[in-house]
Amino acid sequence: MNRATPNKFKAVASFAVVSMCVACTSFTDLGSTMSLAPKVILIIGDGMDDQQITIGRNYLVGHNGRLIVDDLPYRGSIQVQTLAEDDPSVPVYVGDSASGATAIATGVATSEGRIGTTANSDLDVANLMELADAAGFGTGIVTTSSVTDASPASFMAHIEYRYCDTPDAMERENTRMPQDSTSCGQDRVANGGLGSVVEQVATSKMDIVLGGGSDKFTVTVDGEPGTTVLEQAKSNGYTVIQHLADLDRLPAENRVLGLFSPGHLPVRSRGVNGAKAEYIDRVGDKVVWPEPFACEANPEFIGMPTLAAMTKAAIGRLNSDAGFMLMVEAASIDKEAHYWRPCGSIGEMEQLNEAVQVALDYAKSHPETLIIVTSDHGQSAHIIPEVSNLALQEFASRGRFARLLTPEGGIMGINYATNDSPLWEDHSGVQVPLYASGPGVEDLPRFLKQSDIFHIAATHLGLGVGQQHSDSRK
């Protein structure tokens, strides 16, 4: 772990009190706890807008129940920020994980697909992990996706396009999705860039990174035939773990890279026998409503670490006098909604709630911990009547539709209708929630932008945020 010298940390902390603590006025009232280094646990539900939260609540704890996040002391709303690549002065009203997570991680809005770089001008922007590490804090990332996916990448990498995640991918031509064809040429190591996302993860200064994506690390390092990215990570000081039991015996000194699945981690829940939303049948003009189905445990999840277990392990690894910046992501609220699988999203909402509980449990004995829960963008699933009032007139959604049988005996109608493609559902541009717990949260404004989250976290840690732009190719 990268620890600050006591003097260095003192300087950072006092700067926090005097100059930086705009959003956390109670800092000055904390008295003796101010001698403890601040911690931030930032929890991102990918695609977690109010529709996905309500679907999760209705299924997991019932219509009258409360999720863990429902009882956090602060609740606000966040404007998602995305810019046009060609003209960054023009907003784009629907973003993706790359643009959303980059705004949160760096405080700088960007265009879709970009990781830690500015729209059009392609400058690298310092992220919370880099700034925290430079100030002597521990740093960690936990995700249920591949650790190279857009959200975690936005906290570890700087690259033109999210899908340039391996050296090979930097050369692909994608005919199905032409916008995915990019060389990211200026980012190649051979051209003086930082390399693909996976190479940047392998060479990052993170103390602990836990998630999936081991397949990405089997590729060869650009320009170094015979060296895999996994070997590159090991020579950078990472101890690589791949099994659930390893979480209980993390090495005391080395950086930790946990890769528990070849790709994204399998989700906890699925529809019974794999059921998901489907197009509604019609016989003649008559609507044939689909049979309701319930959720069940996904057998593929057996042997996988829960998000809560990974969060607990990361906090245990980072807990020290130095303080830390930890990002935790429930990635598949989004991914499962893309593929019309409400039960997958619900299981991931459950995982997020359990991770929030782990953070709250830690904060009980470490009140200097700021917990932030938010999302990168909205998703497609909407709760609509399980049988439309228009059914008698033979009208029904033309989108995919699920009638979900809830444990409390209700039927929840969930509709996906952003497009009629067989590939996947689009995101939505709705505002997303911000929940928070910890010093000063009661003073936060109730409506903020994604980039404000960066400043809230940076302020809590007392990070000096000056010029963040740089050009890694110079």
Ligand SMILES: [Zn+2]
């Ligand atoms: Zn998505």
